[in-house]
Amino acid sequence: MRRILWLALFGGVMPVPGFAGEGAGAVAEPLLLETSTITARRREENAQAVPLSVGVLDGDSLDDAGLHRLRDIQRRVPGLVVSGHNPRYAGFGLRGFGATPFNDGLDGSVGVFVDGVYQGRPGMAFADMLDVERIEVLRGPQGTLFGRNTSAGALNVLTRQPTPYVESSGQLDLGQDDLREYRGSLSGPLLDEVLAARLSGFRRTRDGLVDNLNGGLRLNDLDGEGLRGQLLWTPDERFSARLIGERGDERQHGTALQPSYYNTQTRQRAEFAGYRLLPTDPYRREVKLDTLASNRVRQDGVSLELNWDLADDLRFTSLTANRDWRYRDNRDGDGTALSVVPLAATDLEHRQFSQEFRLAGSLDARTDYVVGLYYLRQRLDRDLQVHFGDDAAAWFLGDIDIVRQLGIGPAHIPQNLLSGATQLFDGTQRGDSRAAFGQVTWRPLERLELNAGLRYTRERKRGFISRRAVDVSRLGSDWLSQLAGPPLRELALGNDYYRHDSIEEGNLSGLLGMSYRFRDDVLGYVNWSRGYKAGGINFDVVGSRAAPTFGDERATSLEVGLKTRFWQDRARLDLALYQTDVDDYQALTTSPSEQPYLPPLRDNLINVGRVRMRGIELDSAWRLHPRLDGRFGLAWSDARYRRFADGPCAQGSAQVNCDLAGQRLYNAPEWSASAGLDYRHPLTAGLEAFGGLDYSFRSGYYGTLEGGPGSYQPAYGLTDLRLGVRRVDRRWEVEAWARNLFDRHYLDAVYATLGNGDYAVLPGDPRSLGLSLRARY
Numbered sequence: 001m002r003r004i005l006w007l008a009l010f011g012g013v014m015p016v017p018g019f020a021g022e023g024a025g026a027v028a029e030p031l032l033l034e035t036s037t038i039t040a041r042r043r044e045e046n047a048q049a050v051p052l053s054v055g056v057l058d059g060d061s062l063d064d065a066g067l068h069r070l071r072d073i074q075r076r077v078p079g080l081v082v083s084g085h086n087p088r089y090a091g092f093g094l095r096g097f098g099a100t101p102f103n104d105g106l107d108g109s110v111g112v113f114v115d116g117v118y119q120g121r122p123g124m125a126f127a128d129m130l131d132v133e134r135i136e137v138l139r140g141p142q143g144t145l146f147g148r149n150t151s152a153g154a155l156n157v158l159t160r161q162p163t164p165y166v167e168s169s170g171q172l173d174l175g176q177d178d179l180r181e182y183r184g185s186l187s188g189p190l191l192d193e194v195l196a197a198r199l200s201g202f203r204r205t206r207d208g209l210v211d212n213l214n215g216g217l218r219l220n221d222l223d224g225e226g227l228r229g230q231l232l233w234t235p236d237e238r239f240s241a242r243l244i245g246e247r248g249d250e251r252q253h254g255t256a257l258q259p260s261y262y263n264t265q266t267r268q269r270a271e272f273a274g275y276r277l278l279p280t281d282p283y284r285r286e287v288k289l290d291t292l293a294s295n296r297v298r299q300d301g302v303s304l305e306l307n308w309d310l311a312d313d314l315r316f317t318s319l320t321a322n323r324d325w326r327y328r329d330n331r332d333g334d335g336t337a338l339s340v341v342p343l344a345a346t347d348l349e350h351r352q353f354s355q356e357f358r359l360a361g362s363l364d365a366r367t368d369y370v371v372g373l374y375y376l377r378q379r380l381d382r383d384l385q386v387h388f389g390d391d392a393a394a395w396f397l398g399d400i401d402i403v404r405q406l407g408i409g410p411a412h413i414p415q416n417l418l419s420g421a422t423q424l425f426d427g428t429q430r431g432d433s434r435a436a437f438g439q440v441t442w443r444p445l446e447r448l449e450l451n452a453g454l455r456y457t458r459e460r461k462r463g464f465i466s467r468r469a470v471d472v473s474r475l476g477s478d479w480l481s482q483l484a485g486p487p488l489r490e491l492a493l494g495n496d497y498y499r500h501d502s503i504e505e506g507n508l509s510g511l512l513g514m515s516y517r518f519r520d521d522v523l524g525y526v527n528w529s530r531g532y533k534a535g536g537i538n539f540d541v542v543g544s545r546a547a548p549t550f551g552d553e554r555a556t557s558l559e560v561g562l563k564t565r566f567w568q569d570r571a572r573l574d575l576a577l578y579q580t581d582v583d584d585y586q587a588l589t590t591s592p593s594e595q596p597y598l599p600p601l602r603d604n605l606i607n608v609g610r611v612r613m614r615g616i617e618l619d620s621a622w623r624l625h626p627r628l629d630g631r632f633g634l635a636w637s638d639a640r641y642r643r644f645a646d647g648p649c650a651q652g653s654a655q656v657n658c659d660l661a662g663q664r665l666y667n668a669p670e671w672s673a674s675a676g677l678d679y680r681h682p683l684t685a686g687l688e689a690f691g692g693l694d695y696s697f698r699s700g701y702y703g704t705l706e707g708g709p710g711s712y713q714p715a716y717g718l719t720d721l722r723l724g725v726r727r728v729d730r731r732w733e734v735e736a737w738a739r740n741l742f743d744r745h746y747l748d749a750v751y752a753t754l755g756n757g758d759y760a761v762l763p764g765d766p767r768s769l770g771l772s773l774r775a776r777y
Helices: 002-012 059-065 264-273 392-397 401-405 479-493
Strands: 054-058 080-083 091-094 110-114 132-139 153-159 167-175 179-191 195-206 210-212 222-236 239-252 258-261 294-311 314-331 343-364 367-387 422-442 448-470 497-519 522-533 553-566 571-591 601-625 628-643 671-682 687-698 716-727 732-739 747-752 759-763 768-776
Touching (some): 059 687, 264 392, 392 479
Parallel strands (some): 110 153
Antiparallel strands (some): 054 132, 167 768, 222 239, 314 343, 571 601
């Protein structure tokens, strides 16, 4: 609580009398906040005039702070949680839910849209953002205009468009661990007033942050680049066509997770094998792996947006897009220097096509509307291979009592019981989504606005998953091989498995809202909204506690808000209170093993009966002085299970099922806050000094549904500092920066790993110092 009070003082400090001027009798420069334009209602509007809880992040401010990834912007957006150690495991959450980190069959509850195009997998948005104009963070269900998979909210990313004049920018970042980052863009006309183009790109590398004690190679490095090209055709004032093509490529020497908990079974197996486990201290940033890991993600996309003004108050929009996303990962499957599972290889390919038609206009001076049709086709192909090594047999027999009682040691267990065996997982999932939507805004009085929207969605998914074991060496003729071989193979490899499933469902979601402008600078509103996320296929092997398919997720929210500008237009404050009830909340569970010595089934998807989120959000900005700007944001979220009688128990519990009603959701911090100050000071010769101080705080929370030991993420606060010199017109600037200035420990993600109840975590980046050079023309 002391941190929250400190943040309130930090972000909301009021200037003393006379601070607005340079001295007695001085003429003060204008002290007006800049206004933000958003397109949350599919038309350009002042953010302060839109009766929604929406945060706006300016692209220039993000560039200045070096925040180029969505996982980074959570420092600027209280209530936003981004979880994941690589794109396959990405998850986004708002208002306490949605950041479920992993199952290939699960869609996100926070929809991510880039230039209007829905990103079908959360991992598509996990890469670096390039040449961003702004990011709109829409909190709460967006069931009408955005629609698909926005039961928790939406992130609307808009990039900079081609310009009819020549402009260019470049940025070079140099930092610790041999960080090298290059970013640039070039824009201008190809045909005067008819055709313009823009080209943007980046390249980033950084050494690894984790030491592999078994080989010396540093892991968790960065190596990626991206390129986007655009054409904007405007043959006349009523028509425009924007074509975007982009490609991204990211490579790593694996993303190593650090152990945070070992259960009794793992400790017994390690003791039997004579292996010394690493300490459960993730901030040592040390692993012992016997496989050279690698990870690569490639993404290609093309989109065409057509806008045609059929009349002065009627616009037709067509948005066509195609995206391909490819993920390849090779890693040490057991996380040790033993050859238990020396290689776990994953190959995912996601392809999607989308088409949206919209008609936006006005019936009269008091009535605006948007109607449209939407189609999305997706296909996901998955290939997994799990290879077993020479130490696998001894490892899996290491905790069986009879083996110990007979005095059998690891040297007595033939390697060929499992060595050379391979599990092959194969699967494909296809999906089609169709929707029709409409929203009307009516102003019966000058200060009163009513909003109503409706969307009908029809979803269809079908797919299969299979598992089989191959390349198993023949069992030896000795008694141990004959006795232990068959059950061991069943334990480690499982039986052949095949499942084909399909679902088809429809849903009606919508919005009812009312807003009233008490004064020109004070807007109050109340909204009722309904969001929907389709059900799907459990894209994993399931046991008796999880069904092959899971149902849709429905979120119903009531929100009351106030937006105001005050202090002679020097300050802005947005306040929202909400309650969201989610029926059949989609979550991951751990199913206990159905046979002795078998590990649990991880990452099975289930529907939680009912979940409730209540909270308060505050967002403010301050022009404290002509050269000093401040911001402060705060979110309190009480996210709890309301009905969950058969939930999984934490590891170590004597029970199989636990009633989790009343418990907090996972990946749902109760408190989060963000504050910042930006200062400019004039120098001679047309130069100025500048600085920025940013702070973000997040209270502790569990990173897994069952909340087992080792899965808790303690509270933390991060401080970033920037100091530099630049030309007043910002043609060039030099900046020194420190991120995580006080080197605080924190976690980015928590995962269940190999074994019954083991956890591993991804620690957040340590303190980093560097220098940035920027130029604009």
